[in-house]
Amino acid sequence: MITGKVTSIYGKDINTDDIIPASFLQQSTDRKFFKDYAFDRYDPAFRERCKQTTANIVIGGENFACGSSREQAVYAIQENNVVCVLAQSYPDIFYRNSLSNGLVLITLPDTSSFQMGDELRVDLDTYTIENVTQGTTFRFEMNPDDCDTFKQGGMIGRVKHHLAELLQVSK
Amino acid sequence: MGQTMVEKIVSRQVGRKVSAGEKIERLPITKLFFNDVIGPPAIEGFRANFTEVFERYGTAPRVFDPKRLYFLPDHSVPAFTIQIAEGVKLMKEFAKETGAKMYKEGDGIEHVVLIEDGQIVPWDIVLGTDSHTDTNGALGTLAFGVGTTDSLYAMATGHLYDFMVPESVKFELTGTLPQGVFSKDIILHIIGIMGAGGCSKRVAEFTGPGVRSLPMDARTTICNMAVEMSARTGIMAYDDVVADFLQGRAQWPVEPIDSDPDADYAQVVPIDLSALEPTVAFPHKPANTTPISRLQEMIARSQREPTPDFCTVDDDVITDAFLGSCTNARYEDLVAGAAIMRDHQVHPDVNLIVIPASRKVYQRAMAEGLLQVFIDAGANVESSNCGPCFGSHMGVMSSKSKMISSSNRNYKGRMGSPDARIFLASPATVIASAIEGRITDPRKYL
Numbered sequence: 001m002i003t004g005k006v007t008s009i010y011g012k013d014i015n016t017d018d019i020i021p022a023s024f025l026q027q028s029t030d031r032k033f034f035k036d037y038a039f040d041r042y043d044p045a046f047r048e049r050c051k052q053t054t055a056n057i058v059i060g061g062e063n064f065a066c067g068s069s070r071e072q073a074v075y076a077i078q079e080n081n082v083v084c085v086l087a088q089s090y091p092d093i094f095y096r097n098s099l100s101n102g103l104v105l106i107t108l109p110d111t112s113s114f115q116m117g118d119e120l121r122v123d124l125d126t127y128t129i130e131n132v133t134q135g136t137t138f139r140f141e142m143n144p145d146d147c148d149t150f151k152q153g154g155m156i157g158r159v160k161h162h163l164a165e166l167l168q169v170s171k
Numbered sequence: 172m173g174q175t176m177v178e179k180i181v182s183r184q185v186g187r188k189v190s191a192g193e194k195i196e197r198l199p200i201t202k203l204f205f206n207d208v209i210g211p212p213a214i215e216g217f218r219a220n221f222t223e224v225f226e227r228y229g230t231a232p233r234v235f236d237p238k239r240l241y242f243l244p245d246h247s248v249p250a251f252t253i254q255i256a257e258g259v260k261l262m263k264e265f266a267k268e269t270g271a272k273m274y275k276e277g278d279g280i281e282h283v284v285l286i287e288d289g290q291i292v293p294w295d296i297v298l299g300t301d302s303h304t305d306t307n308g309a310l311g312t313l314a315f316g317v318g319t320t321d322s323l324y325a326m327a328t329g330h331l332y333d334f335m336v337p338e339s340v341k342f343e344l345t346g347t348l349p350q351g352v353f354s355k356d357i358i359l360h361i362i363g364i365m366g367a368g369g370c371s372k373r374v375a376e377f378t379g380p381g382v383r384s385l386p387m388d389a390r391t392t393i394c395n396m397a398v399e400m401s402a403r404t405g406i407m408a409y410d411d412v413v414a415d416f417l418q419g420r421a422q423w424p425v426e427p428i429d430s431d432p433d434a435d436y437a438q439v440v441p442i443d444l445s446a447l448e449p450t451v452a453f454p455h456k457p458a459n460t461t462p463i464s465r466l467q468e469m470i471a472r473s474q475r476e477p478t479p480d481f482c483t484v485d486d487d488v489i490t491d492a493f494l495g496s497c498t499n500a501r502y503e504d505l506v507a508g509a510a511i512m513r514d515h516q517v518h519p520d521v522n523l524i525v526i527p528a529s530r531k532v533y534q535r536a537m538a539e540g541l542l543q544v545f546i547d548a549g550a551n552v553e554s555s556n557c558g559p560c561f562g563s564h565m566g567v568m569s570s571k572s573k574m575i576s577s578s579n580r581n582y583k584g585r586m587g588s589p590d591a592r593i594f595l596a597s598p599a600t601v602i603a604s605a606i607e608g609r610i611t612d613p614r615k616y617l
Contacts, residue, residue, distance in 0.1 A: 011478075011479060011480075012367075012368070013367040013368060013456065013458075013480060015580075015582050017562075017580070017582045017583075017584065017585050018582065018583065018584075021562065021584055022208075022561050022562045022563055022585075023562055023563045023567075025208050026207070026208055026211075026246075026247055026252070026254055026255050026258060026563075027252070027254055028254070029211050029212040029215050029258075041583065041584035041589040042583060042584070042589070062368050063367055063368030063371060063401055066367060066368065066401050067302060067398070067399075067580065067582065068301075068302050068580075069209075069300065069301055069302040069304075069316040069317060069318050070208070070209075070318070071209075071318030071319040071320060074318075089368060089371060091368070091371055091372075091401040092337075092371070092372055092401075092403050093302060093315075093316055093317065093318065096317065096318065096321055097318035097319075097320065097321075099333075100318065100320035100321065101320065145194070145333065146333075149333070154320065155324075155332055155333070156220060156324075158332065159220075159324045159327065159328060159332065160220070160221070160224055162197065162328050162330065163221060163224050163327050163328050164224055164227070164228070166328060167224065167225070167228040167230060168228070171228065
């Protein structure tokens with residue numbers, strides 16, 4: 001169960017340059033570095049809002065995090081204590097990058113009812129979202145394999161196992 | 172039922188017939204490349220995650236196949252900070268250690284150099300750590316931009332995990348391009364129709380007689396920007412133009428590829444090239460396009476109904492112009508720009524930056540006098556790299572500045588100040604505008 005509070009609501013086609021501008025990308029290879037530059041040119045108040053609670057939820061529109069493949073966009077969001085993003089759709093590169101890092105992405109056809117400050121409970125076992133503040137419940141769809149990957153925080157275990165298999169064969 | 176090129180390439184790699192919608196748990200790839208932005212963290216991640224596995228098997232760390240792995244420092248070179256220099260050094264050391272190919276600073280932009288060097292051939296599955304890896308699809312390859320994690324996994328095992336075989340959208344190009352209209356105008360027009368998310372989860376296949384009439388450089392410009400409508404990638408079939416291009420260049424066996432005539436598409440979009448005009452994308456989204464004849468109407472609309480990604484534009488005046496990037500800085504692009512620049516001067520209020528996309532393009536443009544044309548006109552010609560498109564160096568924009576660029580993204584803050592305005596256009600439109608100091612239809616110079 002993921003619980004958190006809605007602290008950011010964005011429109012459609014937010015891009016990964018909005019989330020983390022290019023000029024910061026090569027300043028560090030430490031994912032924590034990107035925390036302080038999230039939404040630096042698009043919405044610098046994002047970071048301050050995220051500091052107010054330990055579990056933030058971001059609401060997006062269609063095509064959330066399009067554009068550049070920079071995985072630092074995922075780090076910038078996650079390091080600001082964002083536990084989950086709810087949007088109408090995500091382009092594939094960002095979706096894959098989020099899977100790799102266990103940033104849970106929920107897809108809902110309509111995200112317009114969510115308000116700033118809403119307390120949400122996201123259940124990855126029953127595929128439901130409870131808006132505790134508004135007293136409403138939504139069902140969402142998610143590929144069960146993706147759900148497992150989100151829960152495990154990525155697929156590094158599987159990849160290590162595969163590499164071991166390959167090394168065994170070449171021995 | 173026939174197969175799309177995407178389905179064919181994936182089928183061959185996994186050794187059985189697959190269709191769109193299927194999930195492939197382990198997809199073997201054939202080429203992998205890194206730039207200086209993602210290379211350094213990926214190498215660190217590779218070591219952090221896999222060193223213990225190699226130790227367990229008593230092997231020195233090794234990559235999936237050094238002959239299929241490339242490192243290209245192109246975004247921020249020559250380095251302008253110590254961190255960037257350290258990153259490039261790490262790539263050099265790692266390439267030496269593993270036997271992978273390391274390019275030099277100034278050799279050029281990843282999506283241009285590997286194609287130029289004959290490393291990319293039809294039927295490849297290419298991963299690159301940059302969303303514009305889709306460019307490589309112009310050679311009949313399946314090419315995906317990936318993040319740090321997918322890339323470092325592929326570096327270890329040569330696979331992409333949990334891959335969903337995507338559906339394709341067929342863009343059927345017919346007719347002939349009018350004079351002064353270029354492949355950049357085609358793809359801007361298509362992105363304008365489809366919208367920023369219009370091709371999401373699908374591959375954009377560009378086909379028809381309109382594609383077959385285009386030379387190689389022009390084709391790569393189209394595939395390059397497929398991602399701006401959120402396509403999974405762009406792809407084009409093998410034909411005589413590709414065959415000629417690869418003749419004497421290909422470093423790998425070349426085999427023809429095309430989709431079957433009865434393949435299944437999610438959507439078919441006809442595009443009549445003869446109806447197109449020079450096209451301009453307004454800030455802050457590549458999908459905000461207008462034919463240049465309706466420029467003033469678009470400016471008026473931006474003042475009447477601005478949104479966060481379609482901002483107010485005061486007028487058609489520009490202060491900066493950029494001819495460069497992986498989209499439009501190949502030889503033919505410089506030829507098109509120089510043809511307009513010749514016998515003219517850059518407007519006194521405009522800073523024009525010209526960056527050939529690779530060292531080979533640079534050398535050819537120099538030998539043929541094209542660079543001389545730009546330099547004599549008052550342009551700044553720089554060594555090959557991504558330049559101001561990456562918003563970090565070689566022409567970062569101030570507030571209130573207005574740029575017309577041959578690159579692929581005009582997001583807010585993309586090239587510097589969030590208060591700058593970026594317009595996207597073809598090399599010809601960029602140069603005509605640099606001469607006049609306002610957005611200008613290049614056809615008056617032809």
